[in-house]
Amino acid sequence: MPRATVEHDDSPxxxxxxxxxxxxxxxxxxxxxxxxxxxxxxxxxxxAGGRVALRIAPxxxxxxxxxxxxxxxxxxxxxxxxxxxxxxxxSTRGPxxxxxxxxxxxxGHVAALGxxxxxxxxxxCDEVWLSRAIPLERPGAVVVLNLSRDxxxxxxxxxxxxxxxxxxxxxxxxxxxxxADDPLVVSAAVHAPNVAWFAGGLEFREDASACPRCMARLxxxxxxxxxxxxxxxxxxxxxxxxxxxxxxxxxxxxxKITLPGAFNEGNGLAALLAAVRLGVDADAAxxxxxxxxxxxxxxxxxxVDGSRARLLLAKxxxxxxxxxxxxxxxxxxxxxAINARVADGFDPSWLYDVEFDRLAGRRVVATGERWRDLxxxxxxxxxxxxxxxxxxxxxxxxxxxGRRVDVIANYTAFAALHGAR
Amino acid sequence: xxxxVTVYPDLLGTYGDRGNGIVLQRRAALRxxxxxxxxATSDERLPVADIYCIGGGEDGPQQLAVERLEQDGTLxxxxxxxxxxxxxxxxxxxxxxxxxxxxxxxxxxxxxxxLDTVASAQPRAVGxxxxxxxxxxxxxxxxxxxxxxxxxxxxxxxxxxxxxGVGNGDGxxxxxxxxxxxxxxxxxxxxxNPLLADWLLALALDAGELAPIDDxxxxxxxxxxxxxxxxxx
Numbered sequence: 185m186p187r188a189t190v191e192h193d194d195s196p197x198x199x200x201x202x203x204x205x206x207x208x209x210x211x212x213x214x215x216x217x218x219x220x221x222x223x224x225x226x227x228x229x230x231x232a233g234g235r236v237a238l239r240i241a242p243x244x245x246x247x248x249x250x251x252x253x254x255x256x257x258x259x260x261x262x263x264x265x266x267x268x269x270x271x272x273x274x275s276t277r278g279p280x281x282x283x284x285x286x287x288x289x290x291x292g293h294v295a296a297l298g299x300x301x302x303x304x305x306x307x308x309c310d311e312v313w314l315s316r317a318i319p320l321e322r323p324g325a326v327v328v329l330n331l332s333r334d335x336x337x338x339x340x341x342x343x344x345x346x347x348x349x350x351x352x353x354x355x356x357x358x359x360x361x362x363x364a365d366d367p368l369v370v371s372a373a374v375h376a377p378n379v380a381w382f383a384g385g386l387e388f389r390e391d392a393s394a395c396p397r398c399m400a401r402l403x404x405x406x407x408x409x410x411x412x413x414x415x416x417x418x419x420x421x422x423x424x425x426x427x428x429x430x431x432x433x434x435x436x437x438x439x440k441i442t443l444p445g446a447f448n449e450g451n452g453l454a455a456l457l458a459a460v461r462l463g464v465d466a467d468a469a470x471x472x473x474x475x476x477x478x479x480x481x482x483x484x485x486x487x488v489d490g491s492r493a494r495l496l497l498a499k500x501x502x503x504x505x506x507x508x509x510x511x512x513x514x515x516x517x518x519x520x521a522i523n524a525r526v527a528d529g530f531d532p533s534w535l536y537d538v539e540f541d542r543l544a545g546r547r548v549v550a551t552g553e554r555w556r557d558l559x560x561x562x563x564x565x566x567x568x569x570x571x572x573x574x575x576x577x578x579x580x581x582x583x584x585x586g587r588r589v590d591v592i593a594n595y596t597a598f599a600a601l602h603g604a605r
Numbered sequence: 606x607x608x609x610v611t612v613y614p615d616l617l618g619t620y621g622d623r624g625n626g627i628v629l630q631r632r633a634a635l636r637x638x639x640x641x642x643x644x645a646t647s648d649e650r651l652p653v654a655d656i657y658c659i660g661g662g663e664d665g666p667q668q669l670a671v672e673r674l675e676q677d678g679t680l681x682x683x684x685x686x687x688x689x690x691x692x693x694x695x696x697x698x699x700x701x702x703x704x705x706x707x708x709x710x711x712x713x714x715x716x717x718x719x720l721d722t723v724a725s726a727q728p729r730a731v732g733x734x735x736x737x738x739x740x741x742x743x744x745x746x747x748x749x750x751x752x753x754x755x756x757x758x759x760x761x762x763x764x765x766x767x768x769x770g771v772g773n774g775d776g777x778x779x780x781x782x783x784x785x786x787x788x789x790x791x792x793x794x795x796x797x798n799p800l801l802a803d804w805l806l807a808l809a810l811d812a813g814e815l816a817p818i819d820d821x822x823x824x825x826x827x828x829x830x831x832x833x834x835x836x837x838x
Contacts, residue, residue: 333619336619336620336750337731337732337748337750341619341663341664342619342663343663343664343665344663390614390615390618391619393615393616393646394615394616394647394665394666394669399665399666399668399669401615401646401647401648530731530732530733530748531620531621531748531750531791531792533620533621533622533624533748533791533792533793534620534621535621535624536621536622536623536624536627536793536796537618537621537623556822556825556826556829557796557797557826559822559826560796560797560822560823560826561624561796563631563821563822563823564624564627564628564631564796565627566631571822
């Protein structure tokens with residue numbers, strides 16, 4: 185995937201926006217801190233520098249985003265993949281700045297924009313921060329994928345997040361690219377002056393069983409349609425998948441993505457619709473999206489003492505639901521690694537919203553810092569399993585004799601394994 | 606046949622508390638007790654059960670749950686007839702007399718607990734909790750995540766004393782009257798506290814102490830979380 189080129193620009197103006205002395209000091213600090221952080225090997229050097237820069241120059245993000253062609257990508261699941269797909273599509277026309285290190289809050293945005301001279305930016309945005317990013321960055325497109333329970337110790341209520349989106353999207357100048365299949369997303373996106381709908385699927389219905397507008401029970405049809413008596417209903421999509429192709433605004437383009445899973449087809453479709461609405465040729469955008477393979481280590485392989493491990497990320501019930509479907513036809517041994525750090529959410533109660541009983545009969549090893557919570561959950565799901573405190577040891581034990589092992593890990597457990605490659 | 610019902614997971618199912626019903630049914634089954642666990646959504650009539658589990662949820666759905674439970678009537682009837690009720694977080698508030706809603710108004714509850722939940726200027730209570738006291742199922746560990754503070758009438762006993770965390774907000778957590786048990790603890794609370802699960806089962810079965818379960822990983826989980834909470838203090 186093409187990466188943004190980094191050329192330091194010390195002139196007093198950047199892309200036409202006038203930078204104050206304060207902004208320039210902020211930018212200098214960003215580069216200093218990030219360079220030091222990267223050199224010391226302590227981080228990928230995005231958040232720390234961004235924080236310092238924003239403290240010195242609180243309006244730096246607005247200035248950096250000024251007159252950029254900018255797209256934001258948000259939602260509970262699929263942000264990183266969709267951002268990578270949209271970046272690939274936009275890169276068919278020139279350099280693109282993006283935050284592909286996982287730093288998806290405002291400091292990460294400052295770092296991504298401050299370290300690039302590209303005039304186009306595609307930024308992954310944390311769902312809680314989206315309502316603050318929109319007025320500052322004035323994006324030409326905002327992609328909203330889905331909303332379901334995740335890290336509730338931080339986000340507290342999914343519906344609060346939907347309401348904050350509603351307010352921010354109502355004053356959006358650009359296009360809102362929204363998932364017609366997710367009622368919570370639709371309840372917020374219908375307020376945007378300009379919406380393009382894609383049929384992105386809905387992995388997890390349980391946060392949308394009551395209508396987000398009137399609280400009555402939503403009716404779901406077997407074919408993915410849904411409606412409420414109050415009038416809120418699934419909008420007709422402008423983009424959908426049909427027999428290995430994507431139909432966008434009535435035009436059919438070949439669309440066979442390399443990334444596995446139906447959920448990734450939905451992510452790719454969202455990126456395709458956004459790219460087309462931002463003026464990219466549909467065929468070129470589709471080809472670029474279909475060629476995306478490795479997104480921040482998801483589905484990448486890891487070798488542990490002769491065992492081949494495929495790394496899969498699932499952070500919440502919706503993500504798990506998608507992966508359990510993907511793994512249903514397989515019989516590879518499974519390692520599940522669960523942590524509960526700040527980026528995972530401190531409360532692993534959500535394990536009881538995952539249908540682990542579907543793993544019964546498979547070889548399963550429980551690991552991660554919260555392996556006891558996981559082991560208890562598997563016990564109550566009737567899934568026989570063994571436990572290992574060390575994830576790498578768990579992989580070796582599960583695999584043996586060169587077998588492929590599927591490792592499903594949540595965020596920090598995944599990052600630890602991916603980073604250790 | 607021991608019947609366990611999780612009440613309205615479509616409205617009060619946000620925080621994984623359906624696990625409580627799963628735990629109760631499995632712990633009964635592992636002892637050879639015939640049992641079933643059903644999840645009853647808010648569009649159906651609440652089935653007759655021996656144990657009802659009510660979980661945490663968001664503001665709007667919580668108000669709707671009260672309306673439906675009042676219309677349905679089964680829960681109040683069964684509670685009066687001696688069914689066991691475990692109510693967690695929003696569930697605890699639902700069983701109380703009234704609770705605060707985020708738009709600043711108040712909503713009525715079912716009135717099974719003599720308590721009210723009020724808005725608080727304090728930050729949302731989020732984190733690990735330890736609850737202790739004299740009862741045999743204590744100490745408890747769990748995870749709380751709520752904005753309101755709960756004020757009990759003097760005559761209403763709490764479930765236990767808060768050692769760390771917030772709970773009701775007055776140094777106690779939850780409520781206990783007859784066979785009705787309320788708490789702020791998620792985790793789910795019965796997954797992390799097998800003694801509380803067994804105490805509820807014994808209540809519902811009118812049994813004394815239940816036989817231990819072989820290779821029960823939740824005992825190690827309970828000890829681990831308690832140790833972590835103690836070290837953090």
